[in-house]
Amino acid sequence: MPQSDNANRYRLEVLMSAPRNRWLVLLAVMLAFIPVVIDMTILHIAVPSLTLALGATGTEILWIIDIYPLVMAGLLVPMGTLADRIGHRRMLLTGLAVFLVASATAAFAPSAAALIGARVFLAIGAAMIMPNILAIIRQSFEDEKERGIAFGLWGTVGAAGAAIGPLTGGFLLEHFWWGSVFLVNVPIMLLVWPLAYFTVPRTAPQGRGRWSIGQVLVLIAGLIATVYAIKSGFKPSGDLLVTFASLAAGLALLGWFARQQMRSRQPMLDLGLFARPAITMGIVMAIVVSGALAGVELTIAQELQFVVGHSPLQAGLFMMPLVAATAIGGPIAGYITATLGLRPVASLSLLVAGASLAGLGLSDFHNPGWEVIALMAVLGLALSIGLTASSIAIMSGAPAEKAGAAGALESTGYELGAGLGISIFGVLLSSVYANAIRIPAVLAGRVEAGAANSIGETMIAAERLGADGELLIQAGRAAFSDAHGIVLLTAAAIIALLAVVVFLALRNHRAANASAAAH
Template sequence: MFRQWLTLVIIVLVYIPVAIDATVLHVAAPTLSSALNASGNELLWIIDIYSLVMAGMVLPMGALGDRIGFKRLLLMGSGLFGTASLLAAFATSASWLIATRSLLAIGAAMIVPATLAGIRTTFSQARHRNTALGVWAAVGSGGAAFGPLVGGMLLEHFYWGSVFLINVPIVLMVMALTARLVPRQQGRKEQPLNLNQALGLIVAILLLVWSAKSAMKGVLPLWIIASTLLVGGLLLATFVRLQLAAKTPMIDMRLFTHPVILSGVVMAMTAMITLVGFELLMAQELQFVHGFTPFAAGVFMLPVMLASGFSGPIAGFLVSSLGLRRVATGGMALSACSFLGLSVTHFSTQPWQAGILMALLGFSAASALLASTSAIMAAAPKEKAAAAGAIETMSYELGAGLGIAVFGLILSRSFAHSIQLPSGLSSHEVTQASSSIGEAFRLAQESNTGLAQEIIAAAKTAFISSHSVALSTAGVLLIVLAVGIWFSLAKAEQPSR
């Protein structure tokens, strides 16, 4: 019995940095912009490459764990995660950091299925296994929710690379404990890996996201954007065709034909898009516009973190008593109200209003996440529970990555259109300052024309306007989605009575 819970401690210990790394860089965006001379576009890739790569790799890494055993997969993933953390901590350019964040994601994609397989293998009794899974889920959601606060605490006292260096001693300890205390498992050599298909999926996702970002910026020729979009679409279509034809597919695409499962996937992605995208927006505005330190920005965002972290039990009770349809629709609708309220809230002069609305957002979005899990797992046939769980995990990671992309695109587009720069700047300087608030601040610091304060004031005003556009747009879209969810779940079985 002691050995089981010791294994859980090891699993939780290595899962903490994996969960935190999904959001730890949100408050570091201004710091990275200055330290690495990262453009607004590079900054978005630095942050969201982690979730996008992990979304494509988590399924084949789970198959690799079945093939070699979860202990070996945990050791391999931890080693890669620690090495990538060390490389990321000493990055000297944005491209270096993007590459090392991709390696981090591959390591994390090994760790996550290894931890779940470890729990499933170690705990034979259902009661103990459910408790262990509850602890695992709490660590995952809590780590992601409190990532900005952890990042802020480290940046307050150390240089930005410390958010990665802190992973290294944890990983070394976990590898030592795993090698000595965790029993070895027998793998199944006949298990297919489908790595080529996974790489094709990742390339398709990245090409589609890149083409969307480029189209919104309007800088590249249309034929380049259209060609990239076409290649990404063809790769995605090929992936779907291969999954439908395969005897042991990575993803059972036929599950998407079930309206309830499809609704659950949409809810999961939307909830992650709103939570992750909002945290990134907030972190930049609080620091660039209102002068908060990274740690103060993390503390200011505590309401959304606490509400999302502690909403699970309450949301579970609501699903049981009110039914999935009402909780799912209500979660989306309340998130919409939160965004609409936050779009007209001034964070410096109305902190209490901002705090209440953020708490409402954290609770409602996390409730929608739980409702999505209930929808997917309840609608899937018992023999396809594992496939449904894989779809759910992928939806979470893809939603997290798309949250950065979607909010970043709306912000950058609105910022470029609303900024009113002073006269006397060259066309190159106007282009630089209009690309992002970080670029505008960098131009002001380097400017020798005496216009620094006017550039900064224009950038702050434009970002506040952009924040209103982004949040109100998200609010309207969530209202539309809530209506769609209400009708799509109309025929779902409800355990409310």
């Protein structure tokens, strides 16, 4: 009987993973991709609920949110190399199982520290999933036209998933407790795992890249130390000695990792790809644009809930124009880039995004008119086109034999950008807020010392004051509105500057492509 069961299972696997069922394979990997990308942004809308439920400080909230993309960014390249060595199917199934267990653990975390730890394991599972999705799509679709459709759907799902995260979080928080934003992953993974098991074909591992756990740990430690230095450097009360020591350690570790890759004949990360301007600019765009999108979503979500007084669901619905526009930007970008060229599309999309952010920074969210809705939609469309343009720049600039390495760099840029964006914009927001808040004189001596560090901590302190807490809440809301505007205007200036840099750096892009095609 066991032999008969095994034979039946084998026949089922062969039937479902046959070439004619490649679209089932695409469905499986898309379903696996959705929770991973939604988890990048779903917590943005949950910040107020997390802050109050766990009593988390502003620094703890930032780590809860950005430890996920930061650890994932450090693991994507090594996990991709490991998957080449042991098989994409095996790595994908293992990653799905890790992500499932980590999601359940995060949902019931009793403290901010426990939730940070659970998010680390979520990142490990996500890093095991992400590199295999593109590889499996590439292997499953031999026809170039079908493969293009499949990759287009992947890009659309990625952009829409990241954008719809706040709406999903808002809906769940409206009806359930904060842990539901993690627990929702469990039924999805229970569906995806057997679907992937039976549809994703078995392929022989072909990778030869060197994989070293020591180098992996060095890369992650270097990234986290560098980001910690950025965090502490922006704090008004930050220790300069700790900041410089952390920055020096982080850069030293990253420098050592880069040296090891340059000396290796089979590196985990081929740094020679950065010699191509299109790839370098594509990665810079991926980092800056994904960072701006994550940071801006986090800022607006807090403004809508803490200041305007929206519920999580109302805040998610308010951001729907951004969600809808982001979802359609990818296919539009592919068409207009083929028509107009990468350089004008990339630089113009960034310029439009910068202008939209500036408009939102000057807008009143208490009385939003059609102008705010239009600005949100234009911002989502422009950032989505910018992200797709960065992907086109990276993949078009890489030789065919290094497409896998370029894809890993692209994914790393997105994840690192999201983590850095949340860190930099979050710390900038806290810094400006701390300088802007004015504690009412009647509350002098009654307000905790850390109440001015973030609006979340202000709200917690206000609850403890009872009826007099309303005065502190009003002071916090006024300060956050000022800080919110400054952060959005800063993001606008950074993206506008990047538009100019991209326009200049890609001035020879068409000529370089034509020369490569001729040879």
